[in-house]
Amino acid sequence: MATFVHLQTASAFSAHYGTARPEHLVAAAAEFGAPIAALTDRDGLYGAVRHIRTCLAAGITPVVGVDLALAERDGTPAGRIVLLAHGRNGGAGWATVARAITQAHSPRSRTSKNQPALRRDRLAHLLRGPDGTHVTVLLGPDSDVGHAVARDNAGGASSASTALDWWMRTLPGAIT
Numbered sequence: 001m002a003t004f005v006h007l008q009t010a011s012a013f014s015a016h017y018g019t020a021r022p023e024h025l026v027a028a029a030a031e032f033g034a035p036i037a038a039l040t041d042r043d044g045l046y047g048a049v050r051h052i053r054t055c056l057a058a059g060i061t062p063v064v065g066v067d068l069a070l071a072e073r074d075g076t077p078a079g080r081i082v083l084l085a086h087g088r089n090g091g092a093g094w095a096t097v098a099r100a101i102t103q104a105h106s107p108r109s110r111t112s113k114n115q116p117a118l119r120r121d122r123l124a125h126l127l128r129g130p131d132g133t134h135v136t137v138l139l140g141p142d143s144d145v146g147h148a149v150a151r152d153n154a155g156g157a158s159s160a161s162t163a164l165d166w167w168m169r170t171l172p173g174a175i176t
Contacts, residue, residue: 005036007138008067008082013046017067022051030058038063040082043116044101063087065135066097068104070144071117075110078120079147082138083127092134100126100135124170133174139167 010018011025020028022039029037037060039051048064055062065084072078083100085093103109103126104116111117118126127135139145145167148160167175 003034003036005034005038005063007038007063007065007084008040008140009038010041010067011039011047011051013044014042014067017042022047023054026051026054026058026060029060034060036061036063038065038084040065040067040084042067043069043104045097064094064097066101068100069111069115069117071109071111071119073119073121075112075117077111077113077115077117079144080140080142081118082140084136084138086134086136089134092129092131096127096129096134127171127174133171135174136176137167137171137174138176139164 009025011022012018012020018041025039026037037051037055039047039062041047043066045064045066051064052062063084065082067080067082069080070078083097085097087093100118103122104118109117109119109122127133127137141150145160145163148163152158152160164175
């Protein structure tokens with residue numbers, strides 16, 4: 001039987017976005033027999049260490065990442081993306097996610113609404129290193145692609161295809 005794994009899950013450490021502590025999220029995953037549990041707190045790795053420890057103790061494979069805002073060069077908000085760290089690579093996935101969070105919280109990277117955000121024009125440099133990409137980018141309903149799909153379904157032009165093409169060119173092999 002196939003098991004569904006939520007890859008975008010916020011813990012209680014993501015104020016206003018999650019309600020359960022990482023230990024409780026992992027316990028629920030274990031109760032349902034999930035072999036994998038992910039934690040993607042909003043704007044930081046706040047519950048990640050507890051999540052990893054609890055997963056390992058429960059015999060569940062941990063997945064960690066972050067839910068971050070995206071902004072255009074001028075600070076215009078451009079949706080949200082989720083970065084999932086690749087594992088078993090000497091910490092390169094964790095390091096990439098940590099650098100992305102640091103960049104998002106930089107005063108120069110904030111949106112016009114003063115929210116932490118990754119700047120679109122810095123993504124490729126930030127996420128793709130000399131030895132490849134150590135994260136997977138999830139483009140969900142809150143991403144620029146998700147927003148474009150909603151507009152296209154409402155009778156707009158095919159902007160979703162254009163947005164997805166940009167991602168595929170910018171971070172080949174890292175888009176899901």
